[in-house]
Amino acid sequence: MSERPDESDEVARPYHHGQLREALISVSLQLAEEGGPEAISIREAARRAGVAANAAYRHFEDLNHLRGEVAARARAHLRDAMQAELDARPRRRTEAARAKEQLSAVGRGYIRFALQSPNLFRSAWMECSVPDFEPSAWSLLQEALQECARAGLILQGEQEAAAAAAWSLVHGFAELALRGFFGPAEEQALRALSDKVLALFLPAGRTPSQPVRRRR
Amino acid sequence: MSERPDESDEVARPYHHGQLREALISVSLQLAEEGGPEAISIREAARRAGVAANAAYRHFEDLNHLRGEVAARARAHLRDAMQAELDARPRRRTEAARAKEQLSAVGRGYIRFALQSPNLFRSAWMECSVPDFEPSAWSLLQEALQECARAGLILQGEQEAAAAAAWSLVHGFAELALRGFFGPAEEQALRALSDKVLALFLPAGRTPSQPVRRRR
DNA sequence: AGCCTCATGTTGACGCTGTCCACATTGCAC
């Protein structure tokens, strides 16, 4: 939560603070956590950092650039959550099952983070009009998809579309769930629903012995 | 575009305007169209409606409530776009093919609208903290899904999950595409990609003679 | 050492915003 001490101490601030940029970002991240992305404010951040508002402009061109930094931090947290889910996933025997597990763990992590830290999640993808957007978190999903392709769960020609679909599905679910479109946010029910949704996505990769759904 | 004349005329405004609420909403919708959701402003809307800023407060409790109205309008436009795509869809012979076409038309309409009117699309789902959110546009998707279920394309137990997945996929794709995650916004390429993504979603409903993708 | 320069932080101001208050005007019901 707090990496920097010397935030509430009244030991007579040093002349030049020394870590202002870092402090502003971390305080702004806190603001976002508490009140959502639009709670980020240069003046409030400076206030909490114990500094005049305009000092921020020595470190950020713009409010949008500060928001960009915050978004990057939030995305890093998202990535950590996904990685944690990856680390905790059950080990499978076959390559296909392993790949499928990897993909679904990534999706679970993504959605879980969105449900547990909605403000951070929203901040991760907030509009900040500074095209700083190396997707970072997406790379985990990308890797999982490559694993699936390697295991033959995804056809060659479908690879690009499958990637887009996976991103879309996971991101869309998170967004809609946060907005309450899948019923009032009962964490448990949403988790269950998300699992079913993720399971739907890779029917061809179902664990052996269970037939692929089919009609007609 | 413009339903109300008497906006630029200088014929000496009537004493009480008479249609202020409507005028404010439509002007705000225009603001959103031009500059995105966050361009909506009570003062600017009032200005364009030729009225003092505070007059707006006789018709909207709050900026957020105005934004809510705008969002509802935007969603109506979205629904129209989806309906248009539905009306223009090719007619199929079999019930299954028809249902699948219906579902994919709905998805196409949704994504097409997002790509063609990004600002309106964003406005349709913008945060406005007034839980006015009858999803309206979603009902078309819901109907299409029921049709699919009736045609046996969706198993009984999977219905809820399939609905969530369809919503998520379509919405997520629109969001990510607008953010430029699928490459710089070349309308054409994005359309093609979205078609592939949608096709991926209902593999069991593929047009006859084309085998369901499968491995292992 | 001493100076000078540049980075950093401060003060004050401007225009914009949402919103509240008190007041003016008007349409409508009686």
Next chain:
DNA sequence: GTGCAATGTGGACAGCGTCAACATGAGGCT
């Protein structure tokens, strides 16, 4: 016609992002 409730106006306040001018201190140069 009178009065009331609805509607529009004007002025004010606090908060915001941002700019320009100024102050302060750290570090390199001689």
